[in-house]
Amino acid sequence: MSLLGDIDGVGRDGVRGGYSRHVFEPAELDLREWFTEQAARRGLEVETDANGNLWAWWGQPGPDALVTGSHLDSVPGGGAFDGPLGVVSALAAVDLLRARGVAPSKPIAVVVFAEEEGGRFGVPCLGSRLLTGAIDADRARALTDADGTTLAEAAASAGLDPARLGADPAVLGRIGQFVELHVEQGRGLIHQDAPVALGSTVIAHGRWRFSFSGQGNHAGATLLADRRDPMLPAAAVVGAARRVAAAWPDARATVGRLVPKPGGTNVIASSVDLWLDARVPGSGKTPAMVTEIAEAARHAAEQEGCSVTVTEESCSDDVVFDAGLRAEFDNVLGGVPALPTGAGHDAAILAAHVPTAMLYVRNPTGISHAPEEFAEPADVERGAAALADVLENSAI
Template sequence: MSAVSLLGEIADVGRDRVRGGYSRHLFDPAERELREWFTEQARRRGLDVETDRNGNLWAWLGEPGPNAFVTGSHLDSVPGGGAFDGPLGVVSALDAVTALEKPNRPVAVIAFAEEEGGRFGVPCLGSQLLTGAIDPARALALRDPDGVTFAEVTAQAGLEPGRDDEALGRIGTFLELHVEQGRGLVDLGSPLAVGSTVIAHGRWRFTFTGQGNHAGATRITDRHDPMLPAAAVVAAARRLASKVEGARATVGRLVPKPGGTNVIASTVDLWLDARVPSDDRVRPLVDEIAEAASRAAAEEGCEVKISEESYSRTATFDTGLREQLRDLLGGAPELPTGAGHDAAILAAHVPAGMLYVRNPTGVSHAPEEFAEDDDVERGARALADVLRHLST
């Protein structure tokens, strides 16, 4: 069964009738259904499936062992995300392994847990826990929008989150295929590219506290409205990031409490996503935005608390692997990205790389994300060729 056909099989799972696109979050009904689908597809191909202590799914061709060639991606999505971000890499890996004969090293397909951070707010949570990049105690204390903790969810699933040296020690090479999340391949006129770097990026939470009150009975001069400094941060993020070459700063989520139409909010939480191609420029940019937040809060008689929720330095993919990929793909171009991936987390520990498939819309994390069927199949064939070469 082709990668295109496999994507078609899950096309109705997790459709978001409100936002459009797909909402598939860790251990929600849609993501659980995809886990069951992955397990069934893997077993049809003669693969043995296991779940590690962090909720990552592994499908092994033959006996698990050291120096394995591991490929795959993730099954979860952002709220209202596209059909390709994550699942494309998983279905392409299943397709590639199906075509593989008599590998000389162990081979596995992996589906990482909570890559997007769509439920618990921290991206690449499955790979960060696996590699020890995040403190398990901190991860267990994370809460979803309904107040359910990661500890509760993982206990229910029978997991014990934490660094997994046994699983990490099996990975000899990791390769992730992913739809491109920008216009790089469109501009290059190429269906495929080899990943070079993932720029430094992080997420920060700003909590503004004011005085909740009645929208009609409270005079403007008597207000301490945390929505005003929150709005100032949204504007400051764009203004200040535009002054730093290559920087991106985004407020994509803002939650007022209690959230009534005729209520002045008592608190407003917002999350800032900041990315800069230079490691030493990310936090200075966030510091400038934080200063703007503090000034705006003081002007409105509010308070602000700022906490760093995640941060990843620039990840550079393995040079030798990149050279092999370029050669095997007939001189495919290299492409840096501002999008984070599990491969970037693993790159600090094992030889890791990325393959990108062209996205003609240049849009991602939205329903308009797309890949042509021909390009999907080109990507799957390329992954199969690489897998065949590097595993035999």
């Protein structure tokens, strides 16, 4: 909690509330500097890989390392715990292991992944996707933020070489095991009256951009019959997303961002972009659900004399965390709940390449990606101790 208090004032969003900390922007760069200082105080050697991920090493970097950590960036107006809790708990776990006199037989690293939320460039888990080759490097370099700045330009401004963005087998090959601690994003631990859980699965999810084109015009001088207003089919998609998802078991579909151009109050938009977040358990089901929503979008666009294009920005199937590792950690922790989640994490990207596990800390509000996100100090401390316990188990 003391470590979280250190960064409490960084990136506060006076408009949205909560925090807005986006990759390679001032608040996130300040957090990177803070992390580097904290690692140095602990005698950890910090490296920045080619994709902007930070690695703080206890011991000589090498294969079969025990890696833990999370991210420091946020969604726009996000909470204080999503991401940073995993980073500060990893630092605290190092302190606990040293206090216990543990001498690890393997190197331990605390990692901070870049752009986990996709808050600036739209693709979630971008740092881990680049590291593992889960996203094409040329495509990633061309991603743009709301101001038109490309990832390549932002990376260069942060001192990285954009040409080196992409799959990094040497860095990935160092990871023998990865465990990520995260505040729970849901109510599972509230219902089970438990402070800590192990992750079991992450449901399939993805993001799609719907781009509607019509005819910009004067709001007062253009009769309704003469309009080709892209806002109407865009609005129809918001309703269609809820309607279609309700027919799929345990599905979630959300339109959380909609951008009209030019965006004037007395102007009929010439185009509207909206982003759909869709999640359905089961291989291949998320794209199938999105196909239904896209059909509704095309029908609504045709009715208004507009056009629409649908672009997949990211898509991942169900992830099942390593069963052997989960059983081992459950034994170490004396039996804790196993929770599925609808939230994506860097651990889910790494799970296809290395043995991976997750720990969740109870969130008594059940709210995340919003200022009300919370964890009780006692639960935060329990989470850090649990992380230290599983690392100690693997380190000796």
